[in-house]
Amino acid sequence: MAAAAAAAPARSEVLSLFRSFLRTARQFSDYNIREYTRRRAADAFRENRALADEPAAAAAFAEGKKQLEVAKRQAVVYSLYAPKSKSIMEMKLQ
Amino acid sequence: MALSRRILPVLLRRVNGGGWVAPALSFSAPARALSTATAAAEPPPPASDEEESVVVKGVRISGRPLYMDMQATTPVDPRVLDAMLPFYLHRYGNPHSRTHLYGWESDAAVEEARARIAALVGADPREIFFTSGATECNNIAVKGVARFYRDRRRHVITTQTEHKCVLDSCRYLQQEGFDVTYLPVRSDGLVDLAQLEEAIRPDTALVSVMAVNNEIGVIQPLEEIGRICKEKGVPFHTDAAQALGKVPIDVNRMGIGLMSLSAHKIYGPKGVGALYLRRRPRIRVEPQMSGGGQERGIRSGTVPTPLVVGFGAACEIAAKEMDYDHRRAAALQQRLLDGIRAQVDEVVINGSMEHRYPGNLNLSFAYVEGESLLMGLKEVAVSSGSACTSASLEPSYVLRALGVEEDMAHTSIRFGIGRFTTEEEVDRAIELTVHQVKKLRDMSPLYEMAKAGIDLKSIEWSQH
Numbered sequence: 001m002a003a004a005a006a007a008a009p010a011r012s013e014v015l016s017l018f019r020s021f022l023r024t025a026r027q028f029s030d031y032n033i034r035e036y037t038r039r040r041a042a043d044a045f046r047e048n049r050a051l052a053d054e055p056a057a058a059a060a061f062a063e064g065k066k067q068l069e070v071a072k073r074q075a076v077v078y079s080l081y082a083p084k085s086k087s088i089m090e091m092k093l094q
Numbered sequence: 095m096a097l098s099r100r101i102l103p104v105l106l107r108r109v110n111g112g113g114w115v116a117p118a119l120s121f122s123a124p125a126r127a128l129s130t131a132t133a134a135a136e137p138p139p140p141a142s143d144e145e146e147s148v149v150v151k152g153v154r155i156s157g158r159p160l161y162m163d164m165q166a167t168t169p170v171d172p173r174v175l176d177a178m179l180p181f182y183l184h185r186y187g188n189p190h191s192r193t194h195l196y197g198w199e200s201d202a203a204v205e206e207a208r209a210r211i212a213a214l215v216g217a218d219p220r221e222i223f224f225t226s227g228a229t230e231c232n233n234i235a236v237k238g239v240a241r242f243y244r245d246r247r248r249h250v251i252t253t254q255t256e257h258k259c260v261l262d263s264c265r266y267l268q269q270e271g272f273d274v275t276y277l278p279v280r281s282d283g284l285v286d287l288a289q290l291e292e293a294i295r296p297d298t299a300l301v302s303v304m305a306v307n308n309e310i311g312v313i314q315p316l317e318e319i320g321r322i323c324k325e326k327g328v329p330f331h332t333d334a335a336q337a338l339g340k341v342p343i344d345v346n347r348m349g350i351g352l353m354s355l356s357a358h359k360i361y362g363p364k365g366v367g368a369l370y371l372r373r374r375p376r377i378r379v380e381p382q383m384s385g386g387g388q389e390r391g392i393r394s395g396t397v398p399t400p401l402v403v404g405f406g407a408a409c410e411i412a413a414k415e416m417d418y419d420h421r422r423a424a425a426l427q428q429r430l431l432d433g434i435r436a437q438v439d440e441v442v443i444n445g446s447m448e449h450r451y452p453g454n455l456n457l458s459f460a461y462v463e464g465e466s467l468l469m470g471l472k473e474v475a476v477s478s479g480s481a482c483t484s485a486s487l488e489p490s491y492v493l494r495a496l497g498v499e500e501d502m503a504h505t506s507i508r509f510g511i512g513r514f515t516t517e518e519e520v521d522r523a524i525e526l527t528v529h530q531v532k533k534l535r536d537m538s539p540l541y542e543m544a545k546a547g548i549d550l551k552s553i554e555w556s557q558h
Contacts, residue, residue: 032161032169032514032515032516033172033514035514035516036513036514039516040418043418067173070172070173070176071172073176074172074173074175074176077172077175077179078172083158085147085148085157085158086157086158087157087158087160088155088156088157088158088159088160088473088522089160089516089518089519089522090157091156091157
């Protein structure tokens with residue numbers, strides 16, 4: 001891991017990270033976790049958009065990358081144990 | 095016809111294509127549709143994939159219900175699970191093994207978790223002791239303190255709305271000869287501070303008041319209670335299982351001497367909790383578990399590393415997410431309340447609205463029977479009364495302590511909103527609840543009479 005303070009991430013990198021979060025969120029088999037991942041990622045990126053100084057932005061980006069790794073692993077684990085019946089919220093309206 | 099539909103799956107097996115075939119057992123009769131030959135009972139075949147329905151206790155539900163019972167327990171956060179898994183896979187050492195890597199890494203993980211929990215409540219890591227849950231913590235706190243000081247102190251004060259484990263421990267102490275004062279609460283659920291101050295005697299060993307009530311969600315004035323206890327020199331214990339990670343807790347600002355914490359209420363694993371014991375001034379307890387002296391002799395037994403690591407991770411996440419979650423819960427609670435009130439009247443909120451944790455909404459619907467309402471709400475997982483008392487048909491003692499009348503106490507529903515609750519779930523819960531309440535009220539003669547202006551209390555029901 002680079003010891004030197006990283007420069008603030010480029011706009012394209014941030015967008016790419018955000019898109020990865022949304023992609024990973026879609027892979028969750030659990031309705032609640034899927035919605036939470038999407039929503040929390042969107043809110044976090046929106047909140048951190050205003051971060052002006054570089055070290056804070058770089059730290060937030062690094063944190064985001066770490067969380068993405070966690071999300072990717074957990075998406076796999078959740079799909080391995082997905083129950084047969086889905087949540088009521090995902091069923092067609094009756 | 096419906097009966098044969100239920101018997102058929104037991105006797106015969108459904109095949110692709112929709113026909114029925116007898117299982118390959120020794121039957122006297124050949125495979126015939128509608129055979130009523132008795133057979134060894136077979137479990138009903140799993141429902142076909144298009145249906146995706148679940149049959150539990152004779153009720154067919156079309157999918158997993160939406161979960162709104164966060165006070166009973168919470169789902170494990172995926173980030174917590176991620177932290178725990180390595181300790182079930184390759185880092186399985188006993189943290190008390192001092193001689194090899196497995197023990198060392200396990201111990202390091204436990205100490206890191208301890209520090210995270212301490213940071214969330216403003217304590218020192220040496221003041222945190224791991225237990226099996228908040229019930230065990232409450233037992234240690236109440237019985238342990240009372241017994242340790244039994245020569246000089248013979249009195250314990252608690253409230254009528256405490257969790258069953260605290261009340262039961264106090265009853266146990268009464269059998270040992272202690273005096274226990276069960277303070278009443280006001281109709282909004284808050285304890286009366288003047289009454290508390292009066293009740294404290296020179297020989298009071300402990301004051302125990304829970305931080306956030308699990309049934310009604312009311313937040314007690316911890317700072318004021320802590321101040322009173324400090325002035326009188328009495329240890330203050332609080333059961334903060336529902337409060338941890340949801341409302342800010344600072345043991346020094348609130349003058350807390352002992353605190354019970356639970357992991358599975360803040361998106362952590364079940365089976366682990368922590369007891370906070372103040373060091374300055376030192377609170378002593380008599381240990382309830384004898385053994386190898388782990389956790390500084392306070393609680394013997396191997397510390398369950400994966401669970402403790404999960405607890406630590408849950409606390410770390412809670413520290414970061416507390417504001418976000420709180421704002422969301424408040425907004426969702428308002429949405430739920432407004433949505434229900436817009437469509438049904440005579441809805442009563444149990445407990446104070448100002449001093450409330452927003453994720454807990456306990457509502458009573460007048461002229462509706464609670465059990466029938468719950469039976470109709472099988473697509474929403476809610477509870478009436480707390481999980482501990484729902485086995486009995488008695489109305490909840492907490493609502494009784496608030497002064498809620500029997501009929502309103504019976505019809506109370508507790509909605510729990512948490513980190514993972516969505517707006518759509520709240521909207522669906524509103525829809526289902528309103529539909530069910532209206533249906534039951536249409537059938538209710540009491541509602542008709544009340545709408546006609548008759549005062550139900552003035553009716554003299556005929557004695558047979």
